[in-house]
Amino acid sequence: VFLKEMYEKVFWKVNIFVTTNQSTYNLPLEKGFYDYLIIDEASQNDLASIIPLMYRCKKIIVIWDPHQLQNITKLTEEN
Numbered sequence: 696v697f698l699k700e701m702y703e704k705v706f707w708k709v710n711i712f713v714t715t716n717q718s719t720y721n722l723p724l725e726k727g728f729y730d731y732l733i734i735d736e737a738s739q740n741d742l743a744s745i746i747p748l749m750y751r752c753k754k755i756i757v758i759w760d761p762h763q764l765q766n767i768t769k770l771t772e773e774n
Contacts, residue, residue, distance in 0.1 A: 716744035
């Protein structure tokens with residue numbers, strides 16, 4: 696509840712928010728609410744936690760390079 700109240704007070708006073716996927720569950724779930732979503736370390740994000748963020752944004756920028764590590768939540772047959 697505190698996060699939501701704080702968000703409502705500062706939203707119109709700042710131009711950018713930096714957060715993790717898991718920290719956005721309390722933010723408004725409105726389609727196109729944000730202009731941009733920038734996903735850094737794309738291979739470290741799982742699709743299930745990014746979908747709600749994608750829904751909230753008008754445009755998405757994904758930053759990825761072939762030298763990043765694979766997502767640590769990946770399961771294999773050995774697990």
